[in-house]
Amino acid sequence: MADLFVDKVLVKNNRDRDELDTEKEIVLRLQNRILMLFFGSGECERCQDFAPTLSQFYKRLTDEFYVERSAQLVLLYISLDPSEDEQEKFLKELPKKCLFLPYEDPYRKELGLMFEVEQLPTVVVLRPDCSVLLPNAVSEISDLGPDCFRNWQEGAELIDRNFMLNEEFDESKMRSLTDPIRRLKYKVEDKKKKKKKKTRRGFLRGGAEDDEDDGEEEADEKDGEEKGPWG
Numbered sequence: 665m666a667d668l669f670v671d672k673v674l675v676k677n678n679r680d681r682d683e684l685d686t687e688k689e690i691v692l693r694l695q696n697r698i699l700m701l702f703f704g705s706g707e708c709e710r711c712q713d714f715a716p717t718l719s720q721f722y723k724r725l726t727d728e729f730y731v732e733r734s735a736q737l738v739l740l741y742i743s744l745d746p747s748e749d750e751q752e753k754f755l756k757e758l759p760k761k762c763l764f765l766p767y768e769d770p771y772r773k774e775l776g777l778m779f780e781v782e783q784l785p786t787v788v789v790l791r792p793d794c795s796v797l798l799p800n801a802v803s804e805i806s807d808l809g810p811d812c813f814r815n816w817q818e819g820a821e822l823i824d825r826n827f828m829l830n831e832e833f834d835e836s837k838m839r840s841l842t843d844p845i846r847r848l849k850y851k852v853e854d855k856k857k858k859k860k861k862k863t864r865r866g867f868l869r870g871g872a873e874d875d876e877d878d879g880e881e882e883a884d885e886k887d888g889e890e891k892g893p894w895g
Contacts (some may be wrong), residue, residue, distance in 0.1 A: 666687075666694045668775075668794055669690050669694065670690055670691070671687075672765065672769065672771060673685045673765075673766055673769070674690060674693070674740070674764070675764050675765070675766060676760075676763060677741070677758055677759065677761070677762045677763065677764060684763070693763075694738060695792065696736060696792050696822060697736040697737060697738050698735075698736060698737050698738070698789060698790065698792070698797070698813075698816055698817075699737075699740060699792075700722075700737065700740065700787050700789055700790075700801070701740050701742055701775065701779065701786075701787065701789075701790065702718060702739060702741050702742060702758075702762075702785065702787050703742045703744060703775075703776060703785065703788070704744065704754070704784055704785040704786075705743065705744040705746075705754070705784060706751070706753055706754030706757075707745065707750065708744075708784045710784060710785055711754075712757070714785045714802060715754070715757040715758060717805060717806055718739075718758070718785075718787070719757065719758055721809060721810055722737070722739050722761070722762065723759055725810050726759075726761055736822055737813070738762075738763065739758075739759065739761070739763070741754075741758055741762055741763070741764040742765060742775055742776065743764065743765070743772055744772070744776075744784065747767075748767040751767050783800075786799075786800045786802065787800060787805065789801045791820040791821075792820060792822065797819050798816075
């Protein structure tokens with residue numbers, strides 16, 4: 665996958681517009697992942713209509729609110745906007761975690777020819793070996809939503825499936841807004857149980873060991889805090 669962009673500059677769609685401009689950075693970001701190449705333009709009405717669907721699709725597979733671990737998935741916007749200002753405007757409609765090619769990079773059009781893009785919007789889905797999994801996944805994403813990613817996983821044969829979908833995105837099974845509170849509650853309760861065990865153990869062994877255990881507990885807590893149109 666990284667071979668397609670190893671000598672290019674990829675830009676993060678965040679406030680600082682951080683760049684991935686070294687081979688190491690690009691390889692780490694793209695290797696062993698499914699890549700979605702989103703060919704679009706802010707001037708295209710169909711692209712504008714599809715952008716919210718694509719953004720939600722990507723967030724549900726990569727945002728920790730919905731999943732335990734981010735999916736092995738990368739979204740890269742290939743702009744066909746008539747100007748850099750138009751590109752910047754359309755990027756605001758896309759996820760902050762997505763990447764894009766600089767507007768001045770002619771490789772944008774080369775990719776369109778390479779993957780025979782004939783209409784907008786187009787989402788080319790690539791396996792980690794750069795082979796085409798789907799020439800255009802727009803309809804599949806719109807009709808099936810995040811569920812279709814399971815088929816992509818199998819088709820791509822990813823080496824390390826380091827993600828865990830959250831109950832197939834069923835509304836009734838999604839995490840509630842109180843989930844972080846429950847996690848904190850359980851964390852606090854675990855600490856209380858450990859403290860009781862250490863206190864009980866210190867009482868049986870003697871006060872000196874109890875003081876030592878307390879010091880270890882404080883150290884543990886400190887450690888945890890650091891944690892087509894191309895013609």
